[in-house]
Amino acid sequence: MATDNKKLLEKNKMSLKRFLSSIDPSPSGNNRRFCFVLGAGASKESGISTGVELVNIWMEDLSTECEENEYKSWMKNSDITKDNFAENYSKIYEKKFECDPRKAFSTLETLMEGKEPSCGYSVLAQVLAKKWHNMVITTNFDSLTEDALFIYTKVKPIVISHESLANYIEPFGTRPNIIKIHRDLFLNPKNTANETSKLDENFKQGLTNIFKYYTPIFIGYGGNDGSLMGFLEDIVKDGIKPSGFFWMYRNEKELSSKIIKTIEGFDGRAIQIKGFDDFMIQLGAEFNFTRQDDVIKEIAEKRAESYLGQYISIIKENETPIKTVDTKEINVSDEGKTAVNKMISQSKQDAWSFIFTAFKEKDIKIKENIFLNGLKIFPNNSFLLVNYANLLGDLKKFPESEEYYLKAIEVDGSNIMALVNYAFLLNKLERFPESEKYYLKAIEADGSNSIALVNYANLLNKLERFPESEKYYLKAIEADGSNSIALGNYASLLRKLERFPESEKYYLKAIEADGTYSIALGNYAKLKIEQKEFEEAKNLINKAFELQKETKNDLILELWFYRYAVFFDDYKGAKQQIEDLLSENIRAIDWPLKSLLKIAKSLNHPDYKGLCDLEKRITQK
Numbered sequence: 001m002a003t004d005n006k007k008l009l010e011k012n013k014m015s016l017k018r019f020l021s022s023i024d025p026s027p028s029g030n031n032r033r034f035c036f037v038l039g040a041g042a043s044k045e046s047g048i049s050t051g052v053e054l055v056n057i058w059m060e061d062l063s064t065e066c067e068e069n070e071y072k073s074w075m076k077n078s079d080i081t082k083d084n085f086a087e088n089y090s091k092i093y094e095k096k097f098e099c100d101p102r103k104a105f106s107t108l109e110t111l112m113e114g115k116e117p118s119c120g121y122s123v124l125a126q127v128l129a130k131k132w133h134n135m136v137i138t139t140n141f142d143s144l145t146e147d148a149l150f151i152y153t154k155v156k157p158i159v160i161s162h163e164s165l166a167n168y169i170e171p172f173g174t175r176p177n178i179i180k181i182h183r184d185l186f187l188n189p190k191n192t193a194n195e196t197s198k199l200d201e202n203f204k205q206g207l208t209n210i211f212k213y214y215t216p217i218f219i220g221y222g223g224n225d226g227s228l229m230g231f232l233e234d235i236v237k238d239g240i241k242p243s244g245f246f247w248m249y250r251n252e253k254e255l256s257s258k259i260i261k262t263i264e265g266f267d268g269r270a271i272q273i274k275g276f277d278d279f280m281i282q283l284g285a286e287f288n289f290t291r292q293d294d295v296i297k298e299i300a301e302k303r304a305e306s307y308l309g310q311y312i313s314i315i316k317e318n319e320t321p322i323k324t325v326d327t328k329e330i331n332v333s334d335e336g337k338t339a340v341n342k343m344i345s346q347s348k349q350d351a352w353s354f355i356f357t358a359f360k361e362k363d364i365k366i367k368e369n370i371f372l373n374g375l376k377i378f379p380n381n382s383f384l385l386v387n388y389a390n391l392l393g394d395l396k397k398f399p400e401s402e403e404y405y406l407k408a409i410e411v412d413g414s415n416i417m418a419l420v421n422y423a424f425l426l427n428k429l430e431r432f433p434e435s436e437k438y439y440l441k442a443i444e445a446d447g448s449n450s451i452a453l454v455n456y457a458n459l460l461n462k463l464e465r466f467p468e469s470e471k472y473y474l475k476a477i478e479a480d481g482s483n484s485i486a487l488g489n490y491a492s493l494l495r496k497l498e499r500f501p502e503s504e505k506y507y508l509k510a511i512e513a514d515g516t517y518s519i520a521l522g523n524y525a526k527l528k529i530e531q532k533e534f535e536e537a538k539n540l541i542n543k544a545f546e547l548q549k550e551t552k553n554d555l556i557l558e559l560w561f562y563r564y565a566v567f568f569d570d571y572k573g574a575k576q577q578i579e580d581l582l583s584e585n586i587r588a589i590d591w592p593l594k595s596l597l598k599i600a601k602s603l604n605h606p607d608y609k610g611l612c613d614l615e616k617r618i619t620q621k
Contacts, residue, residue, distance in 0.1 A: 005260045009252065012260075014269035016282065019246060023286040032243060033214045034133035036124065037228075041220020041250070042276045043142055044482065045118040049111055051222060053481045055085040058096040087224045087256065090193035104191065112142045112185060120280030121148035126289050128176035129153040135171070135214055136178045137207065139225060141185040145178050160206075162187050169206035171213060179206070181227060190227075197226040204231065211235055215244035219276055223259045236265040248273045251515045351381035358387070367391060382412035386421060393425055401425060414445040420452050427459050435459055450480035454489060461493055469493055484513040488520035495527055496592070503527060518547040522555055522562075529566055530595055538567060554588040557581045557618060561593060565600040565611060575607075578614055588618050 024032070040050040049057075063071055074095060075081070080088045097104040117125075125148040128134045136145050149157050157176040160169055161184035169177055181203055182190040190196050199207070223229050245268030249255055255270065263270055273279040354374030361367040371388040378384055389404035405422035408415055423438035439456035446452065453476035460469035473490035476483060491506035507524035510517060521544040528537035541559050548556055557578065564574035593615045601608055 005257045008260050008264050009255060009270060012263050012268060012270050014246075014271050016271050016273055016279070019269070019271050020282055020286050023283070025287045033135070034127070035135040035137060035210055035214035035216045036127075036133075037216050037218045037221055038136060038138040038140060038145070039219070039221025039223075040140060041222070041254075042120075042138075043115075043140055043144055044220065045120065045275055045277045046142075046144055047115050047118075048142055048144075049481065050220075051089045051224065052086045054111075055089050055092045056481075058092050059085055062092075062095060086222055089224050090191060090196050093191045094193065105185075108141065108185060108189070115142065115144070117144045117148040117151065118277050120275075120277035121145065122152045123280040123284035123287075123289060125149045125152040125155075126284065127287065128157070129155040130287075131174045134174070134176040135210055136176065137210065137216075137228075138178065138180055139182050139221065139228060141180070141182065141189040143184070149176060159184070163200040163202040166200070166202035166206050169210075171206070171209045179203070181207075182225070197230075199227040199231040207231060208235060208240065211242050212240055213242070215242050216246070218247045219273075219279065220248075222254060223256055223262070229258060229262065232262050232266075236262075241266055245269070246271055248279060250275060251512075253512065351378040351384045354378070355384060355387050358391070364395070380411050382408040382415045382418060385411065386415060386418040389418075389425075390421060393421075393428075398425065398429060413441075416442050416446055416449050416452055419445065420449075420455055423459075424455060427462070432459065432463060448479045450476040450483045450486055453479060454483060454486040457486075457493075458489060461489070461496075466493065466497060482513045484510045484517045484520060487513055488517060488523060491520070491527075492523055495523075495530075500527070500531070516547055518544040519555055521547070522559055525559075525562060526596070529562060529599060532599070534566060537562070538570075541567075552581060552584060552586060554586060554591070557586050558588050558591060558593070561614065561618060562596065564614070565593075565596045565605065566603065568600075568603075568605060575610070575614070578618070582617055587621075589621055591619050593619055 040048070040052075044050050066074070078088065078091045078095075080091065085092065093104070097107075121144055124136075124145065128136065128145075128149060129152075138145070146157050146159055149155055155176060157178050158168060158170065158173070160166060160177065160179040162180075163183075166179075169179060171177075181199060182196060221228075245263065245266035247255075247259065247263050247268060247270050249270060249272060251272075260270075262268075351374060354370055354377075358367045358370040358374075361370060368388075368391060371384065371391060374381075374384050375388065385404050385408035389401045389408060392398075392401035392404060402422070402425060405418055405425065408418035409422065412418070419438050419442035423435045423442065426432075426435035426438060436456070436459060439452060439459060442449065442452035443456060453472050457469050457472035457476060460466075460472060470490070470493060473486055473493060476486035477490065480486070487506050487510035491503045491510060494500075494503035494506060504524075504527060507520055507527065510520040511524065514520075521540050525537045525540035525544065528534075528540060541562055544555070544559055548559075560571075560574050560577045560581065563571040564578060568574065597608075597612055597615060600611055605611055
């Protein structure tokens with residue numbers, strides 16, 4: 001990022017906490033109306049690939065589908081480099097599907113088929129249904145927003161899915177407006193450079209009125225099309241500035257110079273978030289919303305009752321069983337967890353309320369009692385059973401942990417969390433054939449579950465079945481290209497196989513997917529030390545330490561060993577830090593540190609014999 005842009009960004013940054021503190025949960029919110037501007041990043045946690053992920057896949061495809069000279073010439077003529085794939089989405093899309101444009105639709109349809117709105121959309125639906133902050137502008141083709149309104153509320157939105165419907169935009173109407181400026185999936189969506197270079201004239205007046213009177217919140221939008229970004233440039237020149245302009249981003253790499261200048265032009269603020277779901281959960285807490293599982297059940301039950309009544313009146317002998325929906329895990333920030341707890345406290349007691357209450361409890365005995373009290377009321381809830389089993393495993397009560405995992409599996413043999421965590425326990429206990437059996441059961445239950453796939457790959461790696469391990473890491477990455485653990489662990493396997501350029505590529509992907517993934521930073525630092533790129537390694541180690549802060553664990557032990565082995569002149573207290581961690585029985589069993597001993601010797605380590613002794617104490621049982 002250029003220095004000028006860096007300064008502009010720093011000037012316009014705002015913390016999420018500060019933004020949320022300005023939220024007024026009253027019906028009219030001090031007369032401030034929010035409008036949500038959603039890009040592909042808002043659909044990511046619902047399982048729909050982002051534009052960035054798609055262009056990376058398509059570019060890999062094109063590199064093998066085209067002759068090398070053709071591929072390189074096209075990239076050069078199109079001003080495409082490996083650093084600007086995302087901003088050239090439309091050009092890459094056109095090249096990918098130039099031979100069969102019809103295949104483009106089937107590809108996008110497959111990507112979106114069967115995808116359900118993630119939990120963040122439950123909050124968005126509630127906000128939109130309140131009639132005040134009821135405007136969505138999106139470049140997405142999917143139907144997640146309208147699906148969420150259908151699932152979580154009884155409010156029907158006005159969906160402007162084509163420019164010919166732009167006259168129906170109602171800036172001050174009571175119904176939610178969902179404005180799809182690149183059209184809906186089923187209405188010949190706009191993808192090419194020519195189609196997305198400029199906003200259709202039909203949309204301009206409606207969007208101008210929205211930006212006059214609404215405060216936009218941009219979420220998951222990369223600003224890589226000319227239509228919306230060009231429109232923003234035009235209205236700011238015309239002196240149209242909303243009362244507030246907020247651009248949410250996950251990491252600074254997402255913010256192009258064009259975005260940074262747009263934020264500056266609107267006197268806006270850039271706000272870092274963990275993701276769409278995490279942000280919406282925290283926003284929902286400010287609006288005093290509750291969890292929506294009871295709402296889903298209530299709506300489903302009413303629909304089921306109505307359906308059964310109609311059905312039985314026609315064929316009285318028939319009865320129709322009704323199945324419940326499945327449950328997903330979500331990853332949220334600490335603030336997000338606080339927001340979830342606030343929602344839980346306002347919801348009626350069920351098995352999940354015991355799980356969340358236990359999560360926020362620090363005292364282990366109280367935590368255990370919360371689980372046991374919950375199991376008295378809900379003895380057959382598989383998620384309560386498996387979370388209690390997790391706690392027992394953390395406490396090293398392995399026989400009891402195994403007992404509760406098996407109970408959870410008996411209640412629900414397809415509970416992925418139970419199957420994977422039990423397999424993980426068996427792996428820890430070195431009961432490898434049984435561990436493999438349960439990982440395969442998990443994969444059989446859900447072959448696209450990246451957590452099951454990556455954990456099985458880890459086991460195969462441990463058993464030195466490297467070709468199989470690689471196969472399952474790649475399956476995990478295919479299932480979820482942003483799974484930083486899959487990317488980072490695959491990078492470590494590649495390093496072990498001495499495929500160093502590939503290893504570096506996947507470490508960088510892991511860090512790009514999650515800039516706070518300190519394990520990947522530490523492992524990448526080790527690779528850089530082995531490549532004798534010491535300054536870069538040092539920076540990575542420092543960043544990993546900064547993320548871990550006061551934590552004491554095996555990663556911190558490894559990082560101090562890196563400092564003592566290679567940067568001994570800069571960290572005089574490193575050896576004592578290692579001794580302190582070892583005295584607390586912290587180890588990094590079987591971690592490959594021997595490669596650093598040779599490097600330390602070449603650097604004339606002042607206590608090489610002592611360093612070798614520390615390596616054994618750290619890595620051996």
